[in-house]
Amino acid sequence: xxxxxxxxxxxxxxxxxxxxxxxxxxxxxxxxxxxxxxxxxxxxxxxxxxxxxxxxxxxxxxxxxxxxxxxxxxxxxxxxxxxxxxxxxxxxxxxxxxxxxxxxxxxxxxxxxxxxxxxxxxxxxxxxxxxxxxxxxxxxxxxxxxxxxxxxxxxxxxx
Numbered sequence: 525x526x527x528x529x530x531x532x533x534x535x536x537x538x539x540x541x542x543x544x545x546x547x548x549x550x551x552x553x554x555x556x557x558x559x560x561x562x563x564x565x566x567x568x569x570x571x572x573x574x575x576x577x578x579x580x581x582x583x584x585x586x587x588x589x590x591x592x593x594x595x596x597x598x599x600x601x602x603x604x605x606x607x608x609x610x611x612x613x614x615x616x617x618x619x620x621x622x623x624x625x626x627x628x629x630x631x632x633x634x635x636x637x638x639x640x641x642x643x644x645x646x647x648x649x650x651x652x653x654x655x656x657x658x659x660x661x662x663x664x665x666x667x668x669x670x671x672x673x674x675x676x677x678x679x680x681x682x683x
Contacts, residue, residue, distance in 0.1 A: 541594025629679030
């Protein structure tokens with residue numbers, strides 16, 4: 525139990541889970557707003573806007589649930605942000621991968637992203653990093669592109 529609660533004095537202020545839930549709700553609201561240009565269709569024949577709207581509603585509901593259950597989370601100003609640089613590096617890496625996806629293809633992008641995350645950021649050994657990166661890139665491509673017939677970007681070299 526928290527020391528402040530056990531002493532009978534509850535600390536007030538913005539809690540970490542309340543902030544995270546509010547961010548999720550804001551993202552869900554943005555998604556729903558941007559989705560307004562797509563037709564929803566009907567239950568019998570859903571349009572292209574039905575799934576993104578449903579995902580936005582689920583995300584907003586999860587944000588509300590996080591806020592409702594967040595009373596026991598630490599205060600936002602007491603959270604240790606020592607891993608924030610790592611999080612920012614991962615976010616930038618995913619952004620670069622998004623930019624690279626159409627240019628160098630799915631498999632090469634996933635290999636580069638996973639080698640960077642596992643090998644550089646997490647500092648794992650070369651062999652496990654290579655096995656995971658190549659295995660994930662090629663097996664996931666096989667699953668989605670071959671078995672499920674999802675069109676994934678290919679590199680200019682056919683990979």
